[in-house]
Amino acid sequence: MSATADKFARLAALKPARPAPARPASLRAPGEEDALGRVLGAGVARNQFGEHLAVRNWFSTPEFVDPHPVSLGLLSRTRDELLSRRARAALADPTKWLFLDTETTGLAGGTGTYAFLIGLAWWDAGGLQIEQLVMRDFTEEYSLLYELSARIAARPVLVTFNGKSFDWPLLESRFTMTRSIAAPTLSSHLDLLHPARALWKFRLGSVRLVELERQVLDAPRLGWHRNDDVASALIPQYYFDYLRGGPVEPIAGIVRHNQMDLRGLAALFCKINGLLSETPSATNEMESLDLFGLSRFLQRRGEPERAHSACAQALNSGLPAEFRPKARRDLALMAKRRGEHARAAEIWQELVTDPQDGVYACEQLAIHYERHAEDLNRAAEFALLAVSKLRRQNGTSRDPYLAARSARQEQKFLHRLARLRHRMKIGTDVPEALAISRLAGELEAESLYRQR
């Protein structure tokens, strides 16, 4: 049944077929008594470790999109991974990709949590081929894992959503528990949770996959509906009930849920792929908050140029007021790093009155005028302004930690003032400078007195 649906869906898509890798072995139809197999429309797969169910489906959406080299570079550039040349080649080849999402008997982790459903997906014929491996009982776990290891050997680039901290460690642990099937080696692992969080947390707050589907991927327009979707929290209990002879229908619900998650995952990749690629059209349609998120993400992954333009674009396209100072501050820092000190100073100037970043802006301006503009008087003015801001802050706050911190900051500014005064004495005899230096001296004396 699934095979015909498969064929029909592919015909309907009317896409030129891509050269597909070797098909997995054919499945046997489930027996009369296998209620679960029949309800799922699954086949029975067999290997040296036994049997399990496999549910195969092909979907025309999401459509295949060529991964953009720039996006891939950004996604795979994480702190702890240096990719070998072979791994890089695999990463660039979408036929080596495997989307993965598991359904488990609990969220606590540990050796007593099982993955009873392993959902796999890969690009095929312009759409997405999904294969879900289901164990009918714990006795089928080895065969399930063996199948998984074969699939990963063929497609060693794993794409997941939160798989780095949940699905993959759990599966590795399951492999260890077998003592006979080695955990397969991944050539690389793209976890989309972190990029997604960076990009959309400003706008959405939560970045659950369901939320992203609705708000970012525009699921209804694609004709995607999660009708009667299973609540994730209930999944383990449904499976336990089934094991004890309970109904099989909830498991069919879980399989559908997992299918949607896999399609969402693939679609999410396409979305992120587009945003991170350098094509200008990608950013033109973006919402200002997402642009700001993109800028932050690019900064973190070491793309200052693009981060800068995304940030500027966000400010130009009506970033909400509460995020504007943050974006300006980012811009100023990026300008400074690029050596555009005058440009940075201009932005800091705008931020001086900001309640949150005012003191920081003053400090940056003091540094700027002392080091780059060589205007000691203005440098001292800003240092003094910062001190008075800090004192005002301290007067209103009752938080002892905040008070201690601003006292430390104040000390820093007083040191700076002392140094400026010293430099001014050497360099000039302008009365104005003396006035400032006197003022600074008083401030210092006062603070010493207060400390006592």
Place this chain on the structure above:
Amino acid sequence: MPDALAVRHAAIPTSVTRVHRVLDAFASRDVNGEVLTAVHHIPAREAQWADFPAWINPELVSAYIAKGIRRLYTHQAAAVEAVHTGKNVVIVTPTASGKTLCYNLPVLNDVLENSDTRALYLFPTKALAQDQLAELHDLNQRLDDRFGVFTYDGDTPADARKAIREKGHVVLTNPDMLHTGILPHHTRWTRLFENLRYIVIDELHTYRGVFGSHLCNVLRRLRRIAHFYGRDPQFICCSATIANPGDLATRLLESEVEVLNSNGAPAAEKTFVFYNPPVVNRALGIRRSYINESSRVAQEFLKHDLQTMVFANSRLHTEILLTYLQQANPNLPGKPQTIRGYRGGYLPNERREIERGLRDGKIRGVVSTSALELGIDVGSLDTVVMAGYPGTIAATWQRAGRAGRRSGSSCAVLVASSSPLDQFIVRHPDYFFGNTPEHAFIQPDNLEILINHLKCAAFELPISPSDKFGDVDLPDLCARLAEAGFLHLAGDNYHWTHEAYPADTISLRSITSDNFIIIDLSGEPNVIAEIDFPSALVFVHEKAIYLHGGRQYHVEHLDFKERKAYVKQVDADYYTDAVRYTQVRVLEIAATSRGAESEFSSAISFSHGDVLVRSQVVGFKKIKFFTNENIGDGKLELPENEMHTTSYWITLERPLLDSLPFSVSERQSGMFGLLHALESVATLLLMCDRRDLGTAIGERPPDASVGQTFLSVRSSLDPSSSSDFSPTRMQDAVSANAKEFFEPNLYLFDAYPGGIGFSEPLFRTHALLMQKTRELISACTCEQGCPSCVGPAGDLAPRAKEAALAILDRLCA
């Protein structure tokens, strides 16, 4: 006694003279000889030496030599050799005899020979693990950091954990972390388990009772996992001196263990003094406060510049003693405090600072709970003062061992409180110094404990038909757990089928995880404490005054369903005391025996077996502070608490009671008094906490004298009648107008569901229990009974003490 002290003055160095001068002063003030009830000299002992065994890696030997250890004590050499032959060993030695070398030497030697070797060290507390870490680091530095040694506990930062799992040759942890953090995640510890060669269990004697029963099960799980990775690790255990280290180790490890209990370490001359605070009211048997006396004794030592450690038995008393001593020794302006406190709640850094201060002598006095009793290295002190008997002989020696660890001369003073246990000890120095054994018991097959660990075990690895878990009937238990929905049989194996992570809900330090939280509503709602289920009924019932941190809280509402008690801070001049009724019903007699050969032997029997204990808090009394007047009471309707446990009991038959020349109420009182004393002596013999035992008196079922069955007992007692419940104490019995017992049973039961293994040993030591109880009561100088023997005189009918003794005479004869 003063003579004995004076003799020693001549030949000994100054600090000793100072110790003796203070003791002399005490002795001269003790005119009647009632205060210093014992002065016991322990002569110095020479070290007995042995060479490093030839098979030890020469680099390791040079590392030890560089530390100043040129030769081994004989017991260390013996232990190291025994480990080398592959035996499980338990090393029994007093404090400061170099026991850590006994396990570090063979373990490190193996690591140096084969860098794959892994060892797991278990300490009962995090602080001890930290202390050992410092010692191992020192050795490691001398060996060019050749091995990885780490602590792994709740304080280990998450980013360091991965490296520890891979690189730790020696991992130092505690049973709780093993239980919740390591075993359920064993796949992350593959490296360790595949190469696990040694498991070191230090302070083995602390694993008794509930904690020990839990540990035994944790070890069963550990061995099962090690077996899964193809290892059968060897155990090296260290224990303080207890009566049955071999038994305890064998039960905990469930395999053969060799006991090594010689000691080749040198010891300094030491004086051990029992100090009984003077009596201020002889009729009521009231003595001066032992807390004040302890502070006075410690102050005498401090005045003579003797570095002193004071042990108190509770956190509260630690703080009180600390306040007294700090007031008496104000620190000079600008100088750090020389008297410090040390207990569980202090932060790790502060504790390390205190330990350092003690070692280098900057801190002159420290007041501690049992936290410093175990092997934390604080150097040697001159004197130790114990405020109250620590509860066991072993713990007392451990604490006393803090004074004069290797050389010099020192003194330990035990200041007795007026509790029966303390009074028995100070009045029977022979019992203490004669080293009469104390036993440590565990009951790993307590069903509640066992089931919980079986769940964890199933979570860790599916349970296969070939699995072993002690001697328990695994298939049967697994089938029951499967029925309850925790496990599922697939093929031959039982798999865990529950979302929860079972180890999280099981605490190794107590038996039930069912807790009430106490919420203070005085200001912003604030959780101030937690209390376990049985205690909650007694301490936080509605209208109770709950004492916490020296403050009083009135319980406004007890939410039984949600397990919450809401309290408000008040300033009241009274506290409350719950009135509890307990009923014990015998379910099954495991063994029964007649009393000693005498004219009454046919009228006495004692037994042990399974019982059902139902208890209910039925009301409370308001007691005024200081005067202890009863200023009112209230009724409560709280649910009944039922538990199935084990008990030991004595049956007094009619002929015996008829033979007593006392009135009915005197007889009743005598029985309650006897039970009070029995409980004290039983805790002494069992080496357990007073709270571990419950007591009750109940009517023996008429037809239950021989071979009784569960059914006949049930039919003979009508559970619905209120007279079914017996008051727990005499004072409650009086107010309840209880009718006279015809043939009473005196029960001492295990206060834990399922029992914890005390009943059978009590049954076995029945004769000793009777004899010691008689000694306790007859040696007490009070007239009519006091808290130190049969209970406070005010609660009992006159002549209760005589009646109790008369019953005992017949029991012992």
